[in-house]
Amino acid sequence: MRIAHVNPDPGIAPGKKKGAVVHVEAMRRAFQTLGAEVLPLDLGEDKELFLRLQAEHQRAPIDLVYERHALARFACAEFAARAGVAHVIEVNAPLAEEEERYRGGKNVGPEVERERAAFEQAALVLAVSNEVGRYSVGRGARPERVLVRPHAVDPELFRPRGADDATRARLVPEGRVALGFHGRLRPWHHFELFADAAADLLARGRDVQLVLLGEGDFDSVWRGRVPAERVSSVAWLPHDEAARVVAAFDLLPLTYAPDAPCYFSPLKLLEAMACAAVPVVPALGDLEQAVAHGRDGLVYPAGQRAALVDALDRLVLDPKLRAELGRGARARAERYSWRDVAREVLERTAGAAR
Numbered sequence: 365m366r367i368a369h370v371n372p373d374p375g376i377a378p379g380k381k382k383g384a385v386v387h388v389e390a391m392r393r394a395f396q397t398l399g400a401e402v403l404p405l406d407l408g409e410d411k412e413l414f415l416r417l418q419a420e421h422q423r424a425p426i427d428l429v430y431e432r433h434a435l436a437r438f439a440c441a442e443f444a445a446r447a448g449v450a451h452v453i454e455v456n457a458p459l460a461e462e463e464e465r466y467r468g469g470k471n472v473g474p475e476v477e478r479e480r481a482a483f484e485q486a487a488l489v490l491a492v493s494n495e496v497g498r499y500s501v502g503r504g505a506r507p508e509r510v511l512v513r514p515h516a517v518d519p520e521l522f523r524p525r526g527a528d529d530a531t532r533a534r535l536v537p538e539g540r541v542a543l544g545f546h547g548r549l550r551p552w553h554h555f556e557l558f559a560d561a562a563a564d565l566l567a568r569g570r571d572v573q574l575v576l577l578g579e580g581d582f583d584s585v586w587r588g589r590v591p592a593e594r595v596s597s598v599a600w601l602p603h604d605e606a607a608r609v610v611a612a613f614d615l616l617p618l619t620y621a622p623d624a625p626c627y628f629s630p631l632k633l634l635e636a637m638a639c640a641a642v643p644v645v646p647a648l649g650d651l652e653q654a655v656a657h658g659r660d661g662l663v664y665p666a667g668q669r670a671a672l673v674d675a676l677d678r679l680v681l682d683p684k685l686r687a688e689l690g691r692g693a694r695a696r697a698e699r700y701s702w703r704d705v706a707r708e709v710l711e712r713t714a715g716a717a718r
Contacts, residue, residue: 365400365710367428368417372437374408381579381600383547383631384456387515388432391454394706395430414439421447428452428713435459436475441482450487450716452709457492458499458627480504487716490709493650495627511712514629514654516702521604522638524694525611532612535596540573541680544613544641546606546632549580557619557669559586564673566594570680577601577609613641614686615679620646622667629654637661638697640690644675660692 369392371377376384392402403420407413417439420426430452431440444451460476483489483504490511491497497512525532536542543562549555558574565572574595576582586595598609616636620628626649633654637643645651646666655661662679664671679686 365427366403366424367395367400367430368403368405368420368426368440369395370405370407370413370417370429370431370440372406372408372410372413372439373432373434374406376432377406378404381548384432386603386631387456390516390518390702391430391706394702395710397703398706398710400710408434408437410437410439413437414443417443417447421449428710430454430709432456433459435463435479438478438482441478441485445485450713451482451485452488452490452713453483453486453500453505454490455492455496455500456629458496460503461499487713488709490705492629493627495649499627511708513705513708514650514700515631515634516700516705517631517634517638517697519638519694519698519701522607522610522635522697524640524690525608529608529611531608535575535598535609535612536573540571541686542573542575542612542614543676544575544577544610544616544636545582546577546610546613546616546636547630548578548600549582552620552624554619554621554624554667555580555582555585557621557667557672558617559589560669561617561619561673561676562586562594563589564669565676565680566590568677570677572680575609575612577606607635607639610636610641611639613639614690615676616641616643617672617676618643618645618651619672620648620651620666622646622648624648624666626650634697634700637693640694642679642686642689642693644672644679646672656692656696658689660689660696662689 371388376382395402428450429440429444433453433455488509489500489505491500494512497510500510501507562574577598579600643655643661645655647663648666657663662675664675
């Protein structure tokens, strides 16, 4: 099988320091591990992309076009319709609603109708959350062709640390429990709550260490709340190197605010769970489904500082519970690999060419 894997968003071109790039590259590798030939196309201009797809199809037939959805991009849908090949649209966010809310875009006009036709004709629409699935149906996707699957993980890359892990020893002093953050710092992460919770734990006499991996002005938030010796910061790293730092985490507190958009599927969640770090997540969106409370993590009411601190405190004080939930987290992550998602896409689109 020959798959054209299309990323029409220049903002997430290969090499950029973004989680979306990780997602694109992970799906390409996953299709390859299943035996497919993957044609990677990172082209943002519709005419150029359409001509490239045509040329590649003439050189060797394309069996499937897999497209990461971007606004006002129609080359994949038009090529698939003309060539009679299956078209998959991967939707990661309600882009039209974001455009209207944050950038003053208008949700009307011929481009909207073209997008609706593309969604309706797609053999499969892969949505990262239930909310994104509902959005996709609202944009024209046929409900029976919408597959909701959260962001997945490579459980071979992200795995529990060994007993004498050098990265852990470098970042976390002996005996301390590591609270981890992984990613680019954004306002919706509500990192202030993360720092406040750490400060409250220290005030209770708990021996915790913050391990912060990624890009952002973390210092301006934790300084004045947490002593510097209680913070280990690591700048952005390539994904394979980042996995070793994530494996140094014991706990992954997610601190999204109650008014945060509920359509997200954070990459950091399953990556940490695959490393047996215990997630502590707010009851928002699909997070309550992604983490089974008391089995592979803990769930707390969003925005409630005291509830978050109590959940973390419980885990800090009970290493047996921490280990038990960590094993559960790893077991769940193993069921959500990128290869599993890719396999399901191929199964759902088998014979779907028109």
